Amino acid sequence: MFGSVNNYLSGVLRAAEDYDGENLGTFLSLRDVHVQNHNLYISQPEKLVERMLKPPLDEVVGSHLKVLYYLSQEPPNYMEAYNHQAASCSAVVKLLQQMKDENWCLPVMYRVCLDLRYLAQACEKHCRGFTPGHILEKAADCMMACFRVCAADGRASEEDTKRLGMMNLVNQLFKIYFRINKLHLCKPLIRAIDNCSFKDSFPLPEQITYKYFVGRRAMFDSNYRMAVEDLSYAFTHCPDRFKSNKRLILIYLVPVKMLLGYLPRKSMLERYDLLLFHDLALALKAGNVKKFDEIVHEHELVLIRSGIYLLVEKLKFIVYRNLFKKVFAIRKTHQLDMGDFLSALQFVGVTDVSLDETHCIIANLIYEGKIKGYISHAHNKLVVSKQNPFPSLIST
Numbered sequence: 001m002f003g004s005v006n007n008y009l010s011g012v013l014r015a016a017e018d019y020d021g022e023n024l025g026t027f028l029s030l031r032d033v034h035v036q037n038h039n040l041y042i043s044q045p046e047k048l049v050e051r052m053l054k055p056p057l058d059e060v061v062g063s064h065l066k067v068l069y070y071l072s073q074e075p076p077n078y079m080e081a082y083n084h085q086a087a088s089c090s091a092v093v094k095l096l097q098q099m100k101d102e103n104w105c106l107p108v109m110y111r112v113c114l115d116l117r118y119l120a121q122a123c124e125k126h127c128r129g130f131t132p133g134h135i136l137e138k139a140a141d142c143m144m145a146c147f148r149v150c151a152a153d154g155r156a157s158e159e160d161t162k163r164l165g166m167m168n169l170v171n172q173l174f175k176i177y178f179r180i181n182k183l184h185l186c187k188p189l190i191r192a193i194d195n196c197s198f199k200d201s202f203p204l205p206e207q208i209t210y211k212y213f214v215g216r217r218a219m220f221d222s223n224y225r226m227a228v229e230d231l232s233y234a235f236t237h238c239p240d241r242f243k244s245n246k247r248l249i250l251i252y253l254v255p256v257k258m259l260l261g262y263l264p265r266k267s268m269l270e271r272y273d274l275l276l277f278h279d280l281a282l283a284l285k286a287g288n289v290k291k292f293d294e295i296v297h298e299h300e301l302v303l304i305r306s307g308i309y310l311l312v313e314k315l316k317f318i319v320y321r322n323l324f325k326k327v328f329a330i331r332k333t334h335q336l337d338m339g340d341f342l343s344a345l346q347f348v349g350v351t352d353v354s355l356d357e358t359h360c361i362i363a364n365l366i367y368e369g370k371i372k373g374y375i376s377h378a379h380n381k382l383v384v385s386k387q388n389p390f391p392s393l394i395s396t
Contacts, residue, residue, distance in 0.1 A: 002134045004037060004039035004040070005039060005040060005042070005045075005048055006048075006052075008027070008034060008040060009036070009048070009049065009052045009053065009224065010052070011023075011027055012024065012027045012052075012053065012057075012061055013052055013053060015027060016118050019102070019104040020104070021104040021105050021106060021107040021108055021163055022107045022366055024105070024107070024108050024391065025107035025110060025111040025112075026110055026111075027061075027311075028060065028088070028108060028111050028115075029065050029115065030060070030067070030068075030071075030115045030118070030119075031113075031115075032067065035068055035071075038072070040065055040068050041045050041065075041068050041069045041072040042065050042066075042068075042069055043066065043069050043175070045061075045062050045065040045066065046058075049061050049065070050225055055094075056091045056094035056095050056098065057089070057091075057095060058093075058109070059088070059090075059091035059094070060088050060091040060095060060108070060112070061325055063084045063085065063087040063091060064084075064088050065087035066080075066081075066084040067081045067084045067085050067088070067115075067119075070097075070355065073235060074380075076122075076126075077129050078119060078122045078123045078126050078127060079123055081119055081122075082116075082120060082122070082135065082139075084117040085112070085116045085119050086116060086142050088112050088116075089112050089116050089142040089143070089145075089146065090142065090145065091256050092105075092108060092109050092113075092146060092358060093145045093146055093149055093308065095108070096146065096149045096150070096162060097149055099162075101157075101160055101213035102160055103153075103160050103161060103162045103164060103165065105170075106150075106162065106164065107163040109146055109150075109165055109169075110165070110168050113142075113143050113146060113168075113169060113172050113335065114140060114172065115145075115193070116139050117136075117139055117172055117176060117374065118177065119139075120135045120136045120138070120139035120176075121136065121179075123135045124136060127321075128338065132180075133179070133182075135238075136176050136179060136180050136181060136183070137176070137262075139176065139222060140176045140177070140185075141330075143169055143172055143173055143176075144173070145167045146165075146169055147166065147170070147173070147189075149161060149162060150164075150165045150166050151166055151192055151223075151388055153160055154271040155173070157163040157274055158198055158201075163196065163198075163254060164198075164200075164201075164338070166192065166193065166196065166204070167193060167199075167202040167207070167246065168207045169191070169205055170189045170190075170193060170210065171206060171209045171210055171213065171278070173185075173186075173189060173207075174186060174189070174210075174213040175213075178216070182255075182387045183217055183236060185254070186213070186214075189253060190214060190217075193210065193282075204237060206235075207233075207237070208234045208238050209234075210257050210311075210395060211230040211231070211233045211237075212230070212231065212234040212235040212248075212249055214230045215227045215228075215229070215230030215231035215233075215234060215252065215253075216231075216252055216307075218230060219231075219252055219256055219311065224256050224259055224260055225260070227252070227253075227256045228253065228256055228260065231249055231252055231253040231256065232253065233250050234251055235249045235250065240299065243272070244334075247272040247273065247274065248374065250272055250274055251274070251306050251308065252306075252308060253258050254269075254274065254277045254313055255277065255308055256311070257313050257316065257395075258280070258281065258315055258318070259311070259314060259315060259318070260393060260394060261393025261394040262383075263281045263284070263285065264277055264278065264281060265277050266392075267323075274372065276295070276299050276302070278313070279295050280285060280292065281293055281294075283295060283317055283319065284319050284322065285322065285350065286322070287319055287320070287322035287323030287324075287326055288348050288349075289316070289317070289319050289320065289323060289345060289348050289349070289350050290348050290349030290350055291348075292315075292316060292319045293316075293350075295312070296309075317361075317364060317365060317368060317370060318370070318393065320365060321365055321370040321371065321390065321393075322343055322362050323344055323345070323348065324362070324365070325340055325343065325390045326344070327340050327344050328389065328390065333383075334373075334378075334383060334384050334385070334386055335381050335383050336381060336382045336383075336384065336390070337381055338355060338359060338362070338375070338380045338381060338382060339355065339380070341358050341361075341382070342354075342355050342358045345358065359375060359377075362375060362382055363375060370390070370391070370393070371389060371390060372384060372385035372387075372388065372389050372390075372391060373385055373389055
């Protein structure tokens with residue numbers, strides 16, 4: 001047993017002496033093969049570790065071995081494993097602070113923080129007695145300690161600065177904040193990256209993930225043009241071999257672009273198994289409110305789980321707009337009877353709508369700039385502009 005532990009610790013020591021952050025990070029990863037070595041499942045490894053490693057690396061490694069011990073229990077003790085992973089993360093903060101003008105240990109920080117998030121998620125799933133999201137939020141606090149050290153490293157050269165680790169941590173924090181629905185906590189992180197002088201120099205995979213989350217946040221803030229810009233970057237730069245990732249990006253990019261008047265190609269939707277949006281686009285283009293409602297109702301659970309249900313519901317106003325534009329095209333007058341719009345709704349199968357509700361729908365379309373005109377309540381008419389009464393969605 002001790003020979004096996006000594007071999008492991010010797011490997012850790014060699015990686016540290018060689019300033020090999022990638023290799024050292026592997027020794028601390030819960031995804032590495034060493035986690036299957038039963039000889040490393042030690043409840044009190046401090047003396048063994050302190051004999052070979054200097055602080056604070058001994059704390060990082062000692063806590064990691066305790067994590068392995070608690071995960072090896074039947075059933076796994078996720079809470080204790082998480083607590084020791086958090087202790088390992090705190091020790092990584094000391095390690096970062098100890099290294100003044102070098103950043104070779106950033107891969108260690110990446111691995112420890114990644115596993116901290118995974119264990120926090122396991123605790124949320126398996127442990128009782130905690131408010132949902134509490135443990136993940138605590139994990140985010142640990143990661144923020146790492147982030148602050150990295151963000152404050154302004155003295156080192158661009159090659160050696162710990163600020164190069166900021167985007168990796170920001171992406172980890174985004175995943176937590178989106179999961180616990182605290183998107184307002186993303187704002188200072190985005191500001192920190194935007195103010196970074198070499199924000200375009202981060203590794204491309206990190207930039208893709210970053211743009212994906214920033215685009216989603218812009219979507220929730222109703223900043224649709226910014227959302228399209230960021231999500232389009234993520235989709236374009238994501239390699240084709242990562243088909244599931246590209247599909248995930250499209251789940252948000254497609255409805256946002258539809259809100260701006262861009263309808264998706266059927267061939268692209270077929271490729272990524274997203275024909276739901278093709279059906280929605282057909283109903284939208286035809287102004288078929290009933291068909292649109294039926295599609296949304298049929299796929300309601302999928303839309304809710306994806307977090308785009310309310311976004312898709314906003315598309316309904318475009319469906320109304322397209323239907324009412326057909327009324328205008330038929331009547332060929334700028335003074336349209338409100339009863340004609342009610343008849344149009346009933347014609348496409350919407351039978352549970354009143355004239356007052358029709359007034360409300362048109363008032364909202366005017367407010368959103370989808371119709372240029374005003375309602376004359378005295379004459380029960382919609383008076384539309386003689387110039388471009390139904391502005392292009394692309395320009396609004």
